[in-house]
Amino acid sequence: MNLTIDELKNKRLIWQANQVSGAQNTLPSGFEALDAHLQGGLPERGVVDISTAIGIGELRLLLPSFVLRQQSSEKLLVFIAPPVRLNGPMLLQLGFDLTRILIIEPKNAKDALWSAEQCLKSGCCEGVFLWHQSVEIHQAKRLQFAAETGGALSIIIRQKTHEHFSLPVSLTMDLAAAPEGIDVTITKRKGGSHSEPFVVNMVKAWPALTRRLPIRKNIPLATIHSLTD
Amino acid sequence: MHSLWLYLHFPNLQLDSYALEERAITSPLVILDSTNSIVQLNQAARDLGINIQMTLGTAAALHHDLQVVPFNPKIEEQRLSLIAQNLYLIVSDISFFSPQGLLLKVHNMLGLYGDLNTLWGMIRKQLTSHHVHFSYASGHSPLAAKLLAVRGWNKVTCEHEEIRRALKHINLVFTDLTSKEIGKLNSVGIKTVEELFSVPFGDLAKRFDTQVITYLGQLRGDFKHPVDFFHPKEHFQQYIELLYEIERSDVLIKPIQHLLTSLENFLLQRDELTQQLHLTLYQRDMPPLNVKIGSQQGEYRARTWSALLTLRFESLVLNAPIVALQLTTGKTFVRSPDKQDLFLGRQGAVSRLQLVSLLSAKLGENVLFSPGTMNDYRPECASKYTPPLEVNESAALYHSSLRPSLLLPVPIILSEVVSIMQGPERISTGWWDHHSVVRDYFIAMSQNGQWFWIFRTPEKQWFLHGIFS
Numbered sequence: 001m002n003l004t005i006d007e008l009k010n011k012r013l014i015w016q017a018n019q020v021s022g023a024q025n026t027l028p029s030g031f032e033a034l035d036a037h038l039q040g041g042l043p044e045r046g047v048v049d050i051s052t053a054i055g056i057g058e059l060r061l062l063l064p065s066f067v068l069r070q071q072s073s074e075k076l077l078v079f080i081a082p083p084v085r086l087n088g089p090m091l092l093q094l095g096f097d098l099t100r101i102l103i104i105e106p107k108n109a110k111d112a113l114w115s116a117e118q119c120l121k122s123g124c125c126e127g128v129f130l131w132h133q134s135v136e137i138h139q140a141k142r143l144q145f146a147a148e149t150g151g152a153l154s155i156i157i158r159q160k161t162h163e164h165f166s167l168p169v170s171l172t173m174d175l176a177a178a179p180e181g182i183d184v185t186i187t188k189r190k191g192g193s194h195s196e197p198f199v200v201n202m203v204k205a206w207p208a209l210t211r212r213l214p215i216r217k218n219i220p221l222a223t224i225h226s227l228t229d
Numbered sequence: 230m231h232s233l234w235l236y237l238h239f240p241n242l243q244l245d246s247y248a249l250e251e252r253a254i255t256s257p258l259v260i261l262d263s264t265n266s267i268v269q270l271n272q273a274a275r276d277l278g279i280n281i282q283m284t285l286g287t288a289a290a291l292h293h294d295l296q297v298v299p300f301n302p303k304i305e306e307q308r309l310s311l312i313a314q315n316l317y318l319i320v321s322d323i324s325f326f327s328p329q330g331l332l333l334k335v336h337n338m339l340g341l342y343g344d345l346n347t348l349w350g351m352i353r354k355q356l357t358s359h360h361v362h363f364s365y366a367s368g369h370s371p372l373a374a375k376l377l378a379v380r381g382w383n384k385v386t387c388e389h390e391e392i393r394r395a396l397k398h399i400n401l402v403f404t405d406l407t408s409k410e411i412g413k414l415n416s417v418g419i420k421t422v423e424e425l426f427s428v429p430f431g432d433l434a435k436r437f438d439t440q441v442i443t444y445l446g447q448l449r450g451d452f453k454h455p456v457d458f459f460h461p462k463e464h465f466q467q468y469i470e471l472l473y474e475i476e477r478s479d480v481l482i483k484p485i486q487h488l489l490t491s492l493e494n495f496l497l498q499r500d501e502l503t504q505q506l507h508l509t510l511y512q513r514d515m516p517p518l519n520v521k522i523g524s525q526q527g528e529y530r531a532r533t534w535s536a537l538l539t540l541r542f543e544s545l546v547l548n549a550p551i552v553a554l555q556l557t558t559g560k561t562f563v564r565s566p567d568k569q570d571l572f573l574g575r576q577g578a579v580s581r582l583q584l585v586s587l588l589s590a591k592l593g594e595n596v597l598f599s600p601g602t603m604n605d606y607r608p609e610c611a612s613k614y615t616p617p618l619e620v621n622e623s624a625a626l627y628h629s630s631l632r633p634s635l636l637l638p639v640p641i642i643l644s645e646v647v648s649i650m651q652g653p654e655r656i657s658t659g660w661w662d663h664h665s666v667v668r669d670y671f672i673a674m675s676q677n678g679q680w681f682w683i684f685r686t687p688e689k690q691w692f693l694h695g696i697f698s
Contacts, residue, residue: 017675026471050422053284053678053679054698055635055675055680055697055698056678056680056698057680059634059698066310076618084636085612085614086634086636087600087612087695088600088601088611088613089602089611089632090633090634091634092360099600099618100602100618101599102585104596105598109591111591116587119584119588122587124579162618164329167250176678177679208631208650208651209680211650
């Protein structure tokens with residue numbers, strides 16, 4: 001067998017189809033198209049590596065799953081080093097219980113990784129969002145191990161760069177902007193295969209944040225609320 | 230029931246408080262009073278032939294490398310009060326009878342413990358945990374117990390006859406009488422307590438002043454001896470002076486460990502928890518350094534506190550060597566049992582509040598938040614960060630318009646080419662509190678497909694305020 005492949009296998013950077021014993025537990029993401037491609041939904045625990053631009057709907061894609069998780073458990077949801085302040089009213093609108101959300105703004109990237117690991121392995125967090133540009137392979141492995149210990153799901157959000165490599169984690173996805181929602185490419189999945197890019201349609205969930213280009217509906221006449229209400 | 234008192238005499242309190250440090254045991258160490266004579270010394274010094282009351286000159290002649298520490302009554306006082314606090318859990322009436330001794334009223338406790346030996350067993354066990362040298366004695370009066378304990382009788386009995394017999398042979402030198410009074414008594418042939426007891430009261434009263442009579446009466450138990458009893462403090466406070474200065478924070482953990490252990494005992498015995506510790510590090514030639522460490526959930530275990538402190542010390546810079554330490558607790562409260570759900574399945578190793586304490590110990594202040602909402606139309610006021618996991622009722626929102634998930638704390642000038650997708654939503658409010666806002670908000674999309682929340686001011690300036698992430 002090829003030496004390089006052996007090496008990669010030892011480092012657990014590649015899997016063989018026969019190594020994987022059954023699919024991992026998943027929880028619904030809230031979007032049918034995504035659930036179908038992931039054969040069930042986002043992993044119940046582990047690390048998901050997302051590479052995306054900011055503001056194309058990445059949180060809108062991922063947060064509904066955590067709303068569902070928060071409703072079924074008493075655990076915390078943690079946001080570490082968000083690029084911009086999170087907006088409380090929006091989280092409330094989505095259906096989150098704000099008293100079970102923790103936001104950490106660490107002073108440096110090292111502290112961010114440390115806090116992510118602590119939160120993941122604590123067993124009292126169900127999800128950890130980590131915005132981090134340069135997670136290395138050994139760090140990703142530690143996070144994956146911590147997440148499996150504590151039964152949590154960690155989402156690492158990274159900006160797309162040229163020297164982008166995928167991390168040895170449960171699921172790796174590439175997100176891109178699409179008019180009617182968001183364009184998802186599953187680049188790597190533990191116990192599954194990669195996918196061709198597909199579009200998650202958000203027209204129903206976020207009518208104001210999608211473009212319904214092709215079909216021109218009959219636009220109703222403007223209603224004056226003060227009169228009709 | 231006749232009265233019975235127990236006296237505990239601690240001759241080496243200051244020396245014993247140094248015993249936490251290993252070097253204080255192995256190398257000869259003496260404690261000097263203000264007249265330069267030795268008042269306390271350790272075994273290593275005793276082995277060299279040094280004795281109590283020896284002057285520093287003589288002692289130094291016997292050994293060239295002698296560790297000398299001045300006598301500090303403050304240390305002894307604090308140590309004694311700590312012992313009293315712990316004994317209070319066994320005996321209700323404790324008095325600081327002298328700087329080196331504690332007086333315990335025993336006879337009213339016998340009903341609770343059954344007999345004297347059981348009670349003494351409990352007291353003894355408590356004292357052993359303090360690692361101090363002590364001698365003890367019971368007595369029919371406070372002064373009798375004290376006299377016997379100072380002489381090292383080391384016996385606990387409720388037989389008054391036996392106590393009187395033991396008292397008889399004690400020389401008057403060891404009593405609390407002044408040397409002048411003892412001289413006077415000696416000159417009439419009274420040298421021991423027995424001889425003093427044999428003289429009728431009336432005869433003594435003619436020759437000697439009231440002080441001698443009072444002492445004698447109180448020693449015999451004929452006169453009432455008023456005693457002030459101690460009331461325990463509600464807070465834990467302990468101070469230790471380091472024999473050797475410490476310059477590195479990782480070494481500092483070791484003496485702190487002892488403080489934490491006695492804190493653990495203090496809280497455990499009261500079944501209490503504390504949320505905050507104040508550690509004061511006294512630096513040489515510098516103002517003391519205050520370290521606050523919190524545990525949201527409340528904690529008593531030394532192990533947990535020391536883990537939090539170790540994290541805190543990682544970021545602590547010592548400017549000068551540390552000469553002394555003091556540990557105090559903030560508010561303490563009674564522990565309520567942990568409520569754990571049997572049916573929740575896998576329980577985490579730490580609770581949410583423990584996690585928050587752990588994170589804030591390492592990351593420092595102003596790093597942890599929970600999102601909050603305020604009832605305000607101005608977006609930057611409607612969203613605010615609150616202290617972590619504080620249960621405050623989220624204010625109901627007036628409106629249910631679409632809001633971005635990421636909000637810039639301060640809007641920035643829009644520098645990108647965008648196309649407006651929806652809007653406007655006019656927000657014109659805040660004229661009453663010097664932060665008036667007149668803005669037309671739009672949802673816009675950039676050429677890369679990013680969704681922004683932008684607004685236009687009446688001056689036709691465009692700003693970016695949020696991102697629909």
